[in-house]
Amino acid sequence: MWTAIAETLRREIVEGSRQPGDRLPTEAQLSRRFGVNRHTVRRALSRLGEEGLVHSRRGAGAFVAARRTEYPLGARVRFHRNIRAGGRLPSRRIDHLEERPATAEEAEALELGPSGRIVLAEGVSFADGCPIALFASRFPAERLAGIAQALAEVASVTEALARVGVGDYARRSTRIGGELADPAQAAKLELSPGAPLVWTESLNVDPGGVPVEYGFTYFSGERVTLVLDHS
Amino acid sequence: MWTAIAETLRREIVEGSRQPGDRLPTEAQLSRRFGVNRHTVRRALSRLGEEGLVHSRRGAGAFVAARRTEYPLGARVRFHRNIRAGGRLPSRRIDHLEERPATAEEAEALELGPSGRIVLAEGVSFADGCPIALFASRFPAERLAGIAQALAEVASVTEALARVGVGDYARRSTRIGGELADPAQAAKLELSPGAPLVWTESLNVDPGGVPVEYGFTYFSGERVTLVLDHS
CATH class of the missing domain: 1.10.10.10 (Winged helix-like DNA-binding domain superfamily/Winged helix DNA-binding domain)
Structure with missing residues (x-):
């Protein structure tokens, strides 16, 4: 019964x-x-x-319950493909784009010299129009000349990298932690302040092992499940 | 300056x-x-x-800031080894151990028949005496006869599985999300209620691919960094 x-x-x-x-x-x-x-x-x-x-x-x-968005993590993480694989429509919005000197942390991650510069792209990722994550990606400005304009013109990081000559790239490492959404993060994600976020810190490299993207993503812990297949 | x-x-x-x-x-x-x-x-x-x-x-x-505990996730996740690799002393406490019929979800994950039974072990994991995670592990009771007693006698899951004949096992999959600590979870982890947790749902299988452990771990998002190496 x-x-x-x-x-x-x-x-x-x-x-x-x-x-x-x-x-x-x-x-x-x-x-x-x-x-x-x-x-x-x-x-x-x-x-x-x-x-x-x-x-x-x-x-x-x-x-x-809200249907959770599954987000596979592995050597080949592609935002748009990941979201489409779950039967959802991916989209991204860049809220902030700037070029500036790298901090010590950014220079180390991207293997830049002491006066290296980065392009920072910050924004929101959506699945079916629902915000699921904030991103803050750093790209090596000199190594990838034109990356800021490419990012301003196309939504996809993969496509923007292709435009500046990076035809392929792979994820080298991901670090994962948890924190609470501050008021600004909550507003952009349409969550309450204090909602649980799962952050990832990741490094992408080109086929020669040279870093092309270093950044943080802040996923809504309630809307997204990160999925690892170890086989 | x-x-x-x-x-x-x-x-x-x-x-x-x-x-x-x-x-x-x-x-x-x-x-x-x-x-x-x-x-x-x-x-x-x-x-x-x-x-x-x-x-x-x-x-x-x-x-x-508290020094974060790094916790590698991959095909061979071993709690005690993971914590020792970070230069910390691992320990575990089991708070609850019971044998009972599997729920539908447990039976599906562990590939049990309709009247399958599981052993549930719940407790707290520590690094240098500081609580870093809660665990709730399910083991197939019939397939691993004696597992409840083994878990009661030795702290390590690896050692308990070895005692019942599972000499090796590997992680097949991990799913990751975020939530807020409820009052009971917060008390066990010595956190404030509403602190950020990163949960993992994982399945371990023996060398023949037969499930031997299915469970959830709730990490303190502030004390632990999960680390993935995709190379």
Whole structure:
């Protein structure tokens, strides 16, 4: 009996008649609708919770969970391809683009000399129009002459790098931590201040091993699942 | 001038006369101590911030940052080895150990039949005595007869698996997201409720590809950096 109830609710969620964020009817209402006791309803909701379709907030009831965006991490991370592989429409917006001297940290990561300069691109990444991450990418300005203009003209980092002669690149390393969104980050991601962020610090290199991009991405911890396949 | 001030403060932190969590003197105090203007002090603090040695809280001043624990993620994740590789002393405490029927999600992950049973081990992982993560690991109870007793007797999962005949295992996949610590998680991790957690969902398999462990780990996002080497 409870599996049939779970199946009915699952169909309503998957087919879209219940949307992410919608509150489900109460246990009492579902009991009446299906003509079963509350224990049976609870078992059905519990199954949907295990499947990640529903989440319960103490005292507030059960809600349709937002569909998480899966984001594969590996040697070949490509934002647009990653999002499209999950059946979503990727887009990016650059809010800030500047060229300036590298800090010590940036110069070390990008293997620049003491007076090296970088192009910094900051902005927001979206899946189906929903903001999922902030990015702050640094590119070596002299090594990649014209990169600032390329980034201003095309949305994709892959395409911008291709325009300045980097036809291929690979991820060398990723470091991952967690922090809380500050008010500015929260506003851009359409989250509440204090929402959980998962940040990644990453380095991309060209086929000769020369660094071409070093940066940080701040993913919404609730909207994105980073996926590693170790095989 | 500011590099010399940064160097002096760096030495005080690295050599231990300033400890993680200590508040640094104010900008005004540092200006007086070094006989420079505040702009110069700010530049030195900014450099230490970039290096991850110091973090500033708005209105509260600058603090010596906790040394983060690096935790490599790959096909061969071993908790004790990972922590020792970072020059720290690993330890684990199991708070809860039970055998029970698998949920649908557990049965699917561990490839169990419909009446499959699991052993659940929940507890806390430490580096140098500081709690860095909570774990909730599921093991196939029938396939690994004796695993509950082995887990109760030895701290290391690797050693417990070896006792029940699993001499080697490898990580097949890891999924990563972020959430806020609830009060119970915060208490066990000695964090404030609402502190950022990075969770991982992982599956370990034996050399024949048969699942031997499925579980979740909740890392303190502030104390741990997950490290991926894609080469």
